[in-house]
Amino acid sequence: KLHMCKRSRSVIKFYNFLRSNVVAPLKVKLKVLKSCVLTSLLYNCETWGNTIPEDLESTYLKLLKSCLNVRLSTPNAITYIESGFLPIKAVILTRQFKFYTRFKESIQKNSRREKMFKLLLENQTSFIRHYEQLLSKYSSVEDIINEFRNQTKDKIHEQARKGRTKFSTYLEMNPTLNSSPLLDVIHPVVNDMTRFRLGSHFLPIETGRWTRLNRDERLCNTCGEIGDEKHILFSCSRIDRSDTNLSDSIDKIWTEPDLYKIFRQLRKHQLV
Numbered sequence: 001k002l003h004m005c006k007r008s009r010s011v012i013k014f015y016n017f018l019r020s021n022v023v024a025p026l027k028v029k030l031k032v033l034k035s036c037v038l039t040s041l042l043y044n045c046e047t048w049g050n051t052i053p054e055d056l057e058s059t060y061l062k063l064l065k066s067c068l069n070v071r072l073s074t075p076n077a078i079t080y081i082e083s084g085f086l087p088i089k090a091v092i093l094t095r096q097f098k099f100y101t102r103f104k105e106s107i108q109k110n111s112r113r114e115k116m117f118k119l120l121l122e123n124q125t126s127f128i129r130h131y132e133q134l135l136s137k138y139s140s141v142e143d144i145i146n147e148f149r150n151q152t153k154d155k156i157h158e159q160a161r162k163g164r165t166k167f168s169t170y171l172e173m174n175p176t177l178n179s180s181p182l183l184d185v186i187h188p189v190v191n192d193m194t195r196f197r198l199g200s201h202f203l204p205i206e207t208g209r210w211t212r213l214n215r216d217e218r219l220c221n222t223c224g225e226i227g228d229e230k231h232i233l234f235s236c237s238r239i240d241r242s243d244t245n246l247s248d249s250i251d252k253i254w255t256e257p258d259l260y261k262i263f264r265q266l267r268k269h270q271l272v
Helices: 002-020 026-041 056-068 076-083 088-106 112-122 126-137 141-161 165-173 190-197 204-210 229-234 259-268
Strands: none
Touching: 002 026, 002 056, 026 056, 026 190, 056 076, 056 088, 056 190, 076 141, 076 165, 088 126, 088 141, 112 126, 141 165, 165 229, 190 259
16 A cells, blocks of 8 residues: 555656647557556565555556556456556566566575575575566566466457457457557557557447447447447448448458548547
8 A cells, every 4th residue: 555655646647648648649658658657656566576566456457548548447358458568467577587587696606695595495485485486487578478468368269259249349350469550650540549449439339338238239320230340440321431442351451541531530420
């Protein structure tokens, strides 16, 4: 609680930054979050052992979702994939792995420090055991990153198999589950496109969920068809596609220039 209280100033500053820089590119917002805010939130995390401060993960997710300008109800797993960020536990473990590796390498042979450390290893507390298990389980930082990335991807596939439409739709848009191709793009509608990919929009398929309508009842007011992402992009009569040439596959359109014209119209109709 003391740690989170001390770091609250950085959190407030970041929210003020977002309010003051609404049109800032997504890449800039994520860079500020990673280089400034996380540095403060994770200050001294190398020495936390297996304990994570209460509310740290929820604060981290709120900051990340605010950065992407999506609803807090947006699934955490697809938020991590889209942004390229890792779960907070993975970030902490990577830092602890680096710290403990450097610490052990710095101990000189036959020194007092080595003798003391041997005594600690012979009578391990849960704190020391955490670091020893970290080095025995992983051989590099990449192993930690890959484990958590794979866990996140597995969760998305699992939820999609269970019939969770937000996950299955995201898999259609991003079947390889790589980070968003829009992160490095500077364009006025990029934030709208990111929200759309994460299901944080105002299409009937989403607004109908708020009123607990069945999926087949969440219809487009203009066309009378299910108002999901595919319908709006490819067939809705409200959208003028006369001067656009898009692929017919929802996973291939995200790097095509004409997509920006479509999203300008979606913004005009207040669908994103």
